[in-house]
Amino acid sequence: EIVLTQSPATLSVSPGERATLSCRASQSVISNLAWYQQKPGQAPRLLIYGASTRASGIPARFSGSGSGTEFTLSIGSLQSEDFAVYYCQQYNNWPPVFGGGTKVEIK
Amino acid sequence: QVRLVESGGGVVQPGRSLRLSCAASGFGFSYYDMLWVRQAPGKGLEWVALISFDGGNKYYAESVKGRFTISRDNSENTLSLQMDSLRAEDTAVYYCAKPPGRVNYFDSWGQGALVTVSS
Numbered sequence: 256e257i258v259l260t261q262s263p264a265t266l267s268v269s270p271g272e273r274a275t276l277s278c279r280a281s282q283s284v285i286s287n288l289a290w291y292q293q294k295p296g297q298a299p300r301l302l303i304y305g306a307s308t309r310a311s312g313i314p315a316r317f318s319g320s321g322s323g324t325e326f327t328l329s330i331g332s333l334q335s336e337d338f339a340v341y342y343c344q345q346y347n348n349w350p351p352v353f354g355g356g357t358k359v360e361i362k
Numbered sequence: 363q364v365r366l367v368e369s370g371g372g373v374v375q376p377g378r379s380l381r382l383s384c385a386a387s388g389f390g391f392s393y394y395d396m397l398w399v400r401q402a403p404g405k406g407l408e409w410v411a412l413i414s415f416d417g418g419n420k421y422y423a424e425s426v427k428g429r430f431t432i433s434r435d436n437s438e439n440t441l442s443l444q445m446d447s448l449r450a451e452d453t454a455v456y457y458c459a460k461p462p463g464r465v466n467y468f469d470s471w472g473q474g475a476l477v478t479v480s481s
Contacts, residue, residue, distance in 0.1 A: 289467035291407075298457055298471035299407065310469060342407055346466040350423065351397075353407040 257281050257345050259354035267362040274330040276357045278343035283323045287347035290319055290328045293356075294339045302341075303328065330359070364388040364470040366458050371475030374448055382475055384441040384458030389470075392416075392436035395461060397468060398443050400454035410456070411443065412466075426452075448479045 258281040268274045278288065286306040291299035301310040303319035306326055316331040330337055338361055343354040370382040384396070398410040411432035412421045420432050431444040441458050456475050459468035 287465075298474055299468075300471070301467065301469045304462075304465075304467050304469075344407075344467060349466075350421070351409050351412075351466040353409070356406045 256350065257284065257348050257352050259343055259345055259352055261341075261343060261354035261357045263357060264355070265358045265360060267360050268333050269362045270335060271332055272362075274333055274337075274359055276328040276330075276341055276359070278321075278326040278328070278354050280324045280326070280345055282348075284345040284347035286322050287345060288319075288321070288326050289344045289346065290317075291342045291344065292337075292339045293342065299342065333359070364460065366460065366470055366472035368456065368458055368472045368475035371456065371477050373478045373480060375481050376449060376479055378448055379444070379446045380448060380477060382443040382445065382456055382458075382477070384443075384472055386439045386441065386458075386460070389460070391434075391439040394463075395466075396434060396441045397459045397461070397466075398432060398441075399457045399459055399468075399471075400452075401457070401474075402451070402454045405454075408454075413441070445477070448477075450479050453477060453479045 260279045262277045288306045290303040293299045302313050307319045318329045320327050340356045340358045342356045365387045367385045374380045395414050397412045400410050413432045417434050429447045433442045458472045460470040462469045
């Protein structure tokens, strides 16, 4: 089973700054990686699939990059609504494993 | 639009059973595989079970294999999760989720149902 390691566990960022989140896979998942945002008390929301394609309705300040085993989610100019937990998920191999999450908090 | 609504959560004693349901609307339910994902309090996301669009194939996480049963009724647009021999570690919010097609990432999620296993 593929293991996804997200770093850092917590990221403290000031509003308006850029945030960069990392997801590392234990083996290549090619570009079959998704990112989700989850706010307290809410279900996860799909942000990115195919490592870099924004899902419908997702603002352009969210961007994904990477392939193979190293992936990055960047959030440009953080807005108040962006403070949340972010999860990566691979879907190249069975089962569909999630990373442990990165909490983006207000600095 | 796509809507997934879970029901059936609650407090149950260890060793007892509980059945979750997910009512789907706004899309062709019978054409999509469906998934249950859970999230223990303060923890990350864990896939639990997946069922193919026609119910012919079912997959389970090792942590629930032999205790949980996923099923669907395509005539009623309903997904179910029968949970038997519940343990304290099964305490979590359970989400049903839908992929956009023949891929295993998930573009629609329900609001979740809380299951608490406690004596």
